[in-house]
Amino acid sequence: MSIIGARLGVDIGGTFTDVVLEQAGHRWSTKVLTTYSAPEDAIIEGMQQVCAKSSIPVSAIGQIIHGTTLATNALIERRGAKTALITTEGFRDVIEMRTESRFEQYDLNLTLPEPLLPRNRRYTVKERMDARGRVLIPLERAAIEELADELREAGYESIAVGLLHSYVNDAHERLILDVLTERLPGAMVSLSSEVSPQMREYERFNTTIANAYIKPLMKSYLVRLKGRLAAAGAACPIFLMHSGGGIISLESASEFPVRLVESGPAGGAVFAADIAARHGLQKVLSFDMGGTTAKICLIKNYTPKTARVFEVARTYRFKKGSGMPISIPVIDMVEIGAGGGSLAHVDSMNQIRVGPESAGSEPGPACYGHGGERPAVTDADVILGKIDPQNFAAGTIPLFADRSAAALEREIGGKLGMDAQESAWGVAEVVDENMANAARVHAVENGEDLSEYTMIAFGGAAPLHAGRLCEKLGIARCLVPPGAGVGSAIGFLRAPFSFEANRTLFMRLAQFDTSRVTKLFDEMEEEATRVVRSCGWAGEIRAEYKIYMRYAGQGWEIPVTLTLEEARAADPAVILQRFEHEYANLFGRTVKGLAAEITVWSVNAHTPQAAITPVAPVSEMREAQAEDRRSVFDAGLGRRVEAEAHSRTSLTAGSRINGPGIVTEDETTIVLPSTRFAVTLNDGCIDIRLIEAATASVAVRKEPAHV
Numbered sequence: 001m002s003i004i005g006a007r008l009g010v011d012i013g014g015t016f017t018d019v020v021l022e023q024a025g026h027r028w029s030t031k032v033l034t035t036y037s038a039p040e041d042a043i044i045e046g047m048q049q050v051c052a053k054s055s056i057p058v059s060a061i062g063q064i065i066h067g068t069t070l071a072t073n074a075l076i077e078r079r080g081a082k083t084a085l086i087t088t089e090g091f092r093d094v095i096e097m098r099t100e101s102r103f104e105q106y107d108l109n110l111t112l113p114e115p116l117l118p119r120n121r122r123y124t125v126k127e128r129m130d131a132r133g134r135v136l137i138p139l140e141r142a143a144i145e146e147l148a149d150e151l152r153e154a155g156y157e158s159i160a161v162g163l164l165h166s167y168v169n170d171a172h173e174r175l176i177l178d179v180l181t182e183r184l185p186g187a188m189v190s191l192s193s194e195v196s197p198q199m200r201e202y203e204r205f206n207t208t209i210a211n212a213y214i215k216p217l218m219k220s221y222l223v224r225l226k227g228r229l230a231a232a233g234a235a236c237p238i239f240l241m242h243s244g245g246g247i248i249s250l251e252s253a254s255e256f257p258v259r260l261v262e263s264g265p266a267g268g269a270v271f272a273a274d275i276a277a278r279h280g281l282q283k284v285l286s287f288d289m290g291g292t293t294a295k296i297c298l299i300k301n302y303t304p305k306t307a308r309v310f311e312v313a314r315t316y317r318f319k320k321g322s323g324m325p326i327s328i329p330v331i332d333m334v335e336i337g338a339g340g341g342s343l344a345h346v347d348s349m350n351q352i353r354v355g356p357e358s359a360g361s362e363p364g365p366a367c368y369g370h371g372g373e374r375p376a377v378t379d380a381d382v383i384l385g386k387i388d389p390q391n392f393a394a395g396t397i398p399l400f401a402d403r404s405a406a407a408l409e410r411e412i413g414g415k416l417g418m419d420a421q422e423s424a425w426g427v428a429e430v431v432d433e434n435m436a437n438a439a440r441v442h443a444v445e446n447g448e449d450l451s452e453y454t455m456i457a458f459g460g461a462a463p464l465h466a467g468r469l470c471e472k473l474g475i476a477r478c479l480v481p482p483g484a485g486v487g488s489a490i491g492f493l494r495a496p497f498s499f500e501a502n503r504t505l506f507m508r509l510a511q512f513d514t515s516r517v518t519k520l521f522d523e524m525e526e527e528a529t530r531v532v533r534s535c536g537w538a539g540e541i542r543a544e545y546k547i548y549m550r551y552a553g554q555g556w557e558i559p560v561t562l563t564l565e566e567a568r569a570a571d572p573a574v575i576l577q578r579f580e581h582e583y584a585n586l587f588g589r590t591v592k593g594l595a596a597e598i599t600v601w602s603v604n605a606h607t608p609q610a611a612i613t614p615v616a617p618v619s620e621m622r623e624a625q626a627e628d629r630r631s632v633f634d635a636g637l638g639r640r641v642e643a644e645a646h647s648r649t650s651l652t653a654g655s656r657i658n659g660p661g662i663v664t665e666d667e668t669t670i671v672l673p674s675t676r677f678a679v680t681l682n683d684g685c686i687d688i689r690l691i692e693a694a695t696a697s698v699a700v701r702k703e704p705a706h707v
Contacts, residue, residue, distance in 0.1 A: 006061045008047060008234070009492035011264050012039050012068040015291025015341045015361045016460060018486035019046030021054055021061070022493055028054040029486045031393055031460065031667050033361040039070060039221070040228045047234065058233035065492040067241035067263035069292075070221060071214050075116070075261070075324065076313040080213035081157040081188075085117055086147065086176060087205065088164040089124040094201050095209065103321030113313070113322060116209050121156075123147055125163075125176070131506070133169030144176050148183035159184070160212035162192035162205040167504045170197075188215045195256060196327045198600055199504040203309055203327040210312075210326060211258035218257035222250055239497075239535060241267050244329035245304060246498025246606055249535045261312055262330050264488050265295040269304040269331045271491030272456040275481045277302040277612045278683065285439065285453045286333075287469065288487065289462035291341045291378075292358045296439045297333035298446055298453075305446065306559070307332035308502060308548070308600065329500040329604070334442045338434050340378040340461040341365060344408075344427045346415040354431040366407035367399040375411050377431050377461070379404035380424035384633035385640070386464050386662075386671050394666035421633065421640075429635060432465055436472040447586055450475055458487030463670040467659075467688060468635050471675060482684035485667025498606035499531035508552070508597045512572035520601055521545065521567055528605035541605050548600040549579045551591050557599050558582055615683045624655040624680075630662050634674050641674060651680040659691070 006023040012034055020029045030049040035041040043066075051058050074080050087094070095115040104110050125147060127139035151159065159180060166173045170193035180189050190212040196204050226238055240253035243262035253260055265288060272286035276299055286297040286304070298305045310330045311323030337356025341364065344354045354377065359365050365376035367389065381387045382404045389399035405420035412423035443450045455478040457466035463480045470478050483490050501524040507513065525543050532541055545567035548557035560579050575598075580590045626644035634641045643660035648670075656679050657663065661672035663686060670686055672678050678688045 006056050007493055008050075008061050008064045009267075009486075009489035010043050010046065010064065010066045011267060011486070011489040011492065012042070012066075012070065013264060013290050013292060013488075014069055014073070014358060015339065015364070017042035017046055018489040019043065019050050020483065020486050020489040020493065021047075021050040021056065022490075023054070023056060026054070027483060027490070029483060029489070029667065031485065033364075033397075036360070036362060039068065040225045043225070044228060044232050047229075047232065059235075061234050062236050064229065064234060064236060064238045065241060065247055065495070066225075066238060067267050067488060067492055068260065069264055071218055071257050071260045072262070072312055074214045074217055075210055078116070079217075080116075081216040082155065083117060083121065083158045083160060083209065083213045084151055084154070084156045085122045085160045085162065085205070085209055085212075087122065087124055087162050088128060089126045091164060091201060092122045092124050093119070095122075095205050097202075099202055099321075101321055103319045104316060110316075113324070116206070116213055116324065123151070127163065127172050129163070129165040129169050129172065131165055131168065133165060135169075135171075139172045139175055141175065141179060144179040145183060148179050151180075151187070152184050156184075156187055157216050158188040158190070158212040160190050160192070160205075160208045162201070162208045164201065166191075166193045167197040167199060167204070170194075188212065188219070190215060195258065197503050198308070198327055199506070200327070203325045206325050207258055207327045210261075210324065211256060214257050215254075218260070219254045222254050226250065237536065241492050241495060242499075243310075243331065244306065244498065244500050244604070245270050245331050245495060246500075247492070247495050247535065248497070248499060248531065252499070252531055252534060258326060259328050261326060261328075262310070262333075262335075265293075265297075265333055265335060266331045267488035267491035267495065268295060268458065269297045269299065269333065269491070270495045271458060271481075271487045272297070273299050273302050273304055274491070274494045274612075275456050275479060275685070276454075278615050279479065279681075279685070280614060281454050281456075281479075283448075283453045285450060285455045285473075285475065287435075287439075287455050287457045287462050287466060288459040289435070289457075289465060290339050290459040291461065292337070292339040292360060293335050294338040294435050294438075294459075294462075295333050295335045296435070296442055297331060298442065298448060305332040306330065308559075308602070329502065329602070334438045336434060336438050338377070338431045340381070341376050342431065343374045343376050344380070344430070345374070345411060350416060352412060352416075352426045352430045354427060354434060365404070367401065367404040368397070369400045369403060373407060375404065375407040375423075375427065377427060379407055380427040380431075381461075381464055383408060383420050383424035384428060385631050385643075386633075387669060388630070388664065391664065425633060425635065425638075428465075428468075432468050432472060432635070435465070436469055439469075439473055454479065456481065458484035460485045460668050463663075463668045465671075467671055467673040467676055470688070470690075471636055471673060476690040478688040479681075480670050480686040480688065483667075485665070496607040496609055497532045497535045497537050498604060499528045500602055500604040501525075501528040502600055502602045504600050506597065506599055508595055509572045509576055510595055512570075512575075514570045514572075517570040517601075518568070521570075521603060524601065524603040525605060528603050532605050532607065537607055540608055542608060544604040544606070546602040546604070547575070547598050548602070549575075549596055549598050551594040552597055553594065558586060615681060615685075618654045618679060618681055621654050621656045621679055624651055624657050632660060632662060632671065634660055636673050636675060643672070648686070651686075653680055653682045655680040
């Protein structure tokens with residue numbers, strides 16, 4: 001076999017590190033426990049495992065694409081560099097004052113999250129720009145030099161610079177950079193005009209501080225990783241998955257590590273979008289459940305929904321507004337602490353609670369036998385029969401069901417008067433309802449009806465819970481693709497090189513300046529294209545244009561996508577028409593008599609996607625012969641049932657399994673409830689459908705052998 005074009009995808013999760021090797025249409029994968037103290041150790045181990053499986057030498061790998069939760073974890077755990085903020089006099093406390101909104105209105109004891117930097121690490125300079133970028137108070141170089149000496153004495157590793165209205169005029173931030181480079185040559189500096197050149201000080205300052213806070217950590221890790229991989233024989237280019245669903249160079253990632261905060265989940269959304277395109281699914285709910293978190297994303301017309309602001313490190317029951325806002329291009333998804341390692345407990349109201357605390361890989365759930373004493377979702381799945389303790393992770397990680405039972409009885413059953421199985425049922429139902437509720441809220445916020453959607457489930461734990469989640473959400477169809485257990489890492493290998501440039505330029509349509517808009521689009525396209533070219537790409541680069549608009553007096557904007565022709569023409573009448581169309585789609589009507597205005601402009605440069613080959617429908621179905629039978633708890637029925645057990649490798653196209661059923665593979669297990677049946681499709685996807693819906697569909701089409 002030729003070994004030209006081997007590519008490696010690596011996803012570091014909170015519990016497992018997933019590694020996928022692809023070459024000439026063939027794929028090999030593995031999962032290894034994440035090594036927290038040195039994450040690169042797990043990468044090297046996983047790389048060597050897949051190379052051994054494939055008989056491809058490490059030296060033949062031509063490209064490595066990496067996504068990681070390290071940046072997110074550093075923000076959540078507050079273990080970044082010693083960082084200072086320099087801001088405009090009078091705006092020192094912006095990140096502490098927040099937006100003054102109460103994310104839990106009726107909690108009289110509400111405690112707001114602590115800002116990333118305490119007040120004694122926030123410094124001010126006397127300067128001022130107005131909203132049009134005109135200098136009101138000039139910045140004196142001598143004042144910066146005096147402050148730089150103070151910062152040097154304090155021993156700061158990294159410095160964030162966020163001045164008022166610097167997104168319009170960055171001259172003062174550039175002057176500060178010049179002085180800091182001269183006086184503090186060892187410190188890293190992040191400018192808000194580079195990291196997030198958008199309006200709204202709270203979001204912009206937070207984003208810049210977050211970038212500065214994790215920059216030394218990420219830069220050190222990426223340099224170390226490159227050296228370790230080269231020493232292991234993989235002296236090839238390394239790229240990073242960014243939160244917007246594309247790939248950037250190692251150098252760009254080192255400068256703007258805040259763009260990596262949602263890199264792993266973004267890879268999962270890209271993976272689901274690729275599957276949706278191959279199956280012609282216009283509306284998809286991406287469900288990614290791993291060892292630490294569950295991620296839910298809406299995908300329409302084969303494109304994940306995107307946003308330009310999201311939150312990390314939510315502190316209050318995953319409540320919107322209780323986290324740290326990050327203002328960067330990102331795939332819009334809901335992320336909750338509901339993974340296989342999420343820990344369960346009984347609260348003061350005698351209610352079962354699951355997450356957000358996770359057992360991770362160290363010590364892991366109780367069944368791992370590594371010292372974990374508290375029950376996790378994986379322990380519940382073992383007791384309910386969803387996981388075979390002898391064949392977990394292809395038998396590489398032995399599980400101890402007796403320890404799961406003991407932990408559940410001690411922490412749950414002992415407090416609520418239940419045995420191990422009832423405790424496990426309670427834990428599973430709580431975590432499934434948490435995920436279902438998050439999906440419902442996300443759909444309502446976006447004006448979507450989930451009954452019209454198809455679920456695509458992946459991640460090590462998602463196929464275990466997808467069937468029950470579909471029952472709760474009223475979703476009739478779910479696809480579990482091949483490689484579901486390492487879906488995000490596969491998504492990295494499907495992602496384009498891309499970079500999105502954003503700028504704030506406030507403009508009412510009534511005062512629309514066509515020449516200024518054209519110049520702005522050209523500048524942003526050149527910036528975004530330059531970043532893509534830095535990845536070594538010499539081929540075609542395409543650009544997508546987007547603007548964020550609102551009615552005058554409104555507090556937030558909606559995205560409006562423009563075609564290349566519309567962006568080039570910059571016709572305010574056409575832009576207004578596009579805005580009203582999107583507004584009506586989202587809210588059901590437009591608002592007459594109010595002026596429309598644009599606040600943020602965006603250009604996303606990306607490489608073309610490879611042509612998608614549609615998956616041919618299955619022409620004939622036949623009952624699959626069960627290899628074994630297994631006792632599994634069916635939550636919909638509230639009792640244990642005898643389920644058909646199949647290995648995924650034995651299922652050929654057209655194989656049908658009637659629920660209840662189990663399909664096992666090395667990296668995950670598919671649990672089929674009694675209300676569903678499954679068919680293996682031509683590309684290896686397991687197509688799970690509602691029995692009643694399928695029967696009705698067949699009766700209408702009179703094609704019992706066609707799915």
